[in-house]
Amino acid sequence: MGLYFYQTDIGKIGIAEQSGSITNLYFAEDPVPQDSDLCETPILKEAAQQLYAYLSGTIEEFNLPLAPAGTVFMKQVWASLCEIPYSKTASYKEIAVRVGNPKAARAVGLANNRNPIPIFIPCHRVVGANGSLTGYRGGLDLKQRLLIMEQRKAKIKADRDSI
Template identity: 55%
Template sequence: MIKKAFLYDSPIGKVGIAEKDGAITNVFFGQTVTPGECSLEETPLLQEAAQQLNEYLAGTRIVFELPLQPEGTPFQRRCWDVLLTIPYGQTRTYGEQATQIGNPKASRAVGRANGQNPIAIFIPCHRVIGANGSLTGFAGGIEIKKQLLMLEKKR
């Protein structure tokens, strides 16, 4: 089955959300067309995901209630599962995340895995920062990462 995706305007710019087989598979930023093998089609699940994203960006939602199905290697999926345990408004370092997956020396590999997170925001890779507190890469750009962290800190 081909993925279905739709583009939405949001307070952080254009955001695309994709789904396949009843689960969210991708979030992408600033594009006017969908990536890869997606048909441009709005589904009830994509509408719900966009609604929850807007509630989050408005500061009225702290937990997403969506079926998520990121596509990646077993190592990447372990890293992404750990991201889901970081509470709203808190941050972790790549080293802390590596320790949580049972491999404290894998902080660089964890960083690479986070960089491949296909469902940013819903799987909150924006909550991971450098060991020195610096804001590191994010699919939507560092400015959006900064906005997301500030939004969560306010609440």
């Protein structure tokens, strides 16, 4: 596994890849595997460029090969998270319905919690049924910051498009 660290507006971020696909994103306080090769591969460089562009508001979607490790159910949840539009949110229950298991809101929460590639798989867009912010591996402050950034950028774009 290749791993490289980047300094971003939201702190130091580690991005890992294996066989040409992104497998993990690490926040500064996350433990990282000690057996990783510290090297910047072309796909890691591309992932970092897209992350910088997302954080600056110039892109809304990532176009990267992702290979998160997890159960079939987790992968269904993560695929559903990628369908939540930029600047929008969905509840755990809404995601459970989308994956065909309306009573699995808690299991969706667990899958969300175990998302190995946050931001690229936008688990920050999942909120409680009442719209409240709930757990996020990068911390609730970062979750709120990402959501506010997306909403501001979307509003600016909508305002510009209406002129």
